[in-house]
Amino acid sequence: MKEEAPELYLENQLCFPLYAASRLTTKIYAPYLEELGITYPQYLVMLTLWQHGHQHVKEIGERLYLESNTLTPLLKRLEQKKLIRRVRSKTDERSVMISLTRAGDALKDEAKEIPGRIVESFNDSSINEQELSRFQRTLFKLLVILNKED
Amino acid sequence: MKEEAPELYLENQLCFPLYAASRLTTKIYAPYLEELGITYPQYLVMLTLWQHGHQHVKEIGERLYLESNTLTPLLKRLEQKKLIRRVRSKTDERSVMISLTRAGDALKDEAKEIPGRIVESFNDSSINEQELSRFQRTLFKLLVILNKED
DNA sequence: ATTGATTTAATCGTGCGCGATGTAAATATA
DNA sequence: TATATTTACATCGCGCACGATTAAATCAAT
Numbered sequence: 213m214k215e216e217a218p219e220l221y222l223e224n225q226l227c228f229p230l231y232a233a234s235r236l237t238t239k240i241y242a243p244y245l246e247e248l249g250i251t252y253p254q255y256l257v258m259l260t261l262w263q264h265g266h267q268h269v270k271e272i273g274e275r276l277y278l279e280s281n282t283l284t285p286l287l288k289r290l291e292q293k294k295l296i297r298r299v300r301s302k303t304d305e306r307s308v309m310i311s312l313t314r315a316g317d318a319l320k321d322e323a324k325e326i327p328g329r330i331v332e333s334f335n336d337s338s339i340n341e342q343e344l345s346r347f348q349r350t351l352f353k354l355l356v357i358l359n360k361e362d
Numbered sequence: 363m364k365e366e367a368p369e370l371y372l373e374n375q376l377c378f379p380l381y382a383a384s385r386l387t388t389k390i391y392a393p394y395l396e397e398l399g400i401t402y403p404q405y406l407v408m409l410t411l412w413q414h415g416h417q418h419v420k421e422i423g424e425r426l427y428l429e430s431n432t433l434t435p436l437l438k439r440l441e442q443k444k445l446i447r448r449v450r451s452k453t454d455e456r457s458v459m460i461s462l463t464r465a466g467d468a469l470k471d472e473a474k475e476i477p478g479r480i481v482e483s484f485n486d487s488s489i490n491e492q493e494l495s496r497f498q499r500t501l502f503k504l505l506v507i508l509n510k511e512d
Numbered sequence: 513a514t515t516g517a518t519t520t521a522a523t524c525g526t527g528c529g530c531g532a533t534g535t536a537a538a539t540a541t542a
Numbered sequence: 543t544a545t546a547t548t549t550a551c552a553t554c555g556c557g558c559a560c561g562a563t564t565a566a567a568t569c570a571a572t
Contacts, residue, residue, distance in 0.1 A: 217470060219477045219478070220409055222406070222409055224477075229498065229502055230383055230387050231387070231402075231406070233501060233504050235559075236427065236508035237380050238381065242560090254527095259378075262367065262370055263370065276378075280553095281531080283551090284551065285527085286527080289527080305550095306537050324369065327370065338506075339507060346496075347501075348376055350489070351376075351380065351497075352379055353488060354497070358386035358389075359386060401556095403559090404557095428559080429521095430521045431524090431561080432559055432560070435523095439557080450521095454520085455567055455568090457519090
């Protein structure tokens with residue numbers, strides 16, 4: 213094989229490991245989320261609702277870096293599952309308020325188990341807690357930068 | 363708002379920043395890749411071909427952590443763009459060999475510009491090179507672990 | 513040589529992501 | 543007040559991801 217262009221090697225890119233790690237992480241969550249009957253992006257929406265309560269589509273989008281073309285159909289699916297309500301605001305009819313149903317709120321108690329079970333699966337791995345937390349800090353810094361980029 | 367269940371806060375999760383950073387990174391690449399006429403996952407396939415030469419679908423999948431249900435249609439699109447060839451192996455008719463066309467190989471020279479232009483966009487950001495390389499190392503470690511998980 | 517298991521791609525259905533565009537409401541401006 | 547601009551969400555089309563399944567080729571073990 214030619215030895216040129218090492219700047220194009222997979223190992224030398226930042227983009228690829230991020231992409232792969234994100235997908236593999238999602239896969240780790242999948243079996244737990246299946247118990248809750250929701251997908252990973254739906255789980256993220258539920259997280260913001262559990263944490264911050266009812267909010268407009270706009271706000272959810274800002275927190276998750278998603279726009280209406282992704283959120284609208286996703287939210288409709290959550291509505292079909294009776295986990296959330298979508299109500300168009302009376303005061304500003306452009307915006308739609310998303311709130312938890314009783315079932316949606318109750319799901320939180322089941323979801324609470326998940327983070328712990330995930331962390332467990334990292335025990336006896338070659339990454340210790342300090343490295344993981346440093347990693348997470350850089351990740352959030354990166355997020356801020358990436359978000360400024362365009 | 364209720365203050366319970368901080369383990370469910372977005373900020374305390376590893377999964378979310380990975381997911382968001384991956385998507386935002388892909389977005390940074392998008393305009394450069396549009397010049398090449400390919401998408402980001404297609405770019406990853408091209409990277410493996412430029413680096414390792416012709417290989418079976420299986421091998422590409424192992425490198426990118428993707429399976430045939432994703433790769434087959436993607437590779438057909440690259441074939442339509444005349445960047446690769448798909449030839450079923452004579453010696454083992456189960457497997458399909460993917461190789462670069464002349465145009466596919468030539469595209470590498472244009473692609474070479476991209477990593478540099480991406481890195482530039484990180485200059486005068488709050489992340490220095492050391493932090494970035496440490497981050498990348500942890501990322502690959504994480505990748506190995508995540509891959510063992512199931 | 514025959515049977516059974518494994519391997520490699522392909523196919524199908526569902527759910528994202530996201531660029532582009534549309535629509536109606538709200539707000540700013542003349 | 544009339545008009546222009548902005549905002550919030552919805553719609554459409556395309557390309558992934560991925561679980562589940564299928565089909566064909568190969569391998570393993572009798």
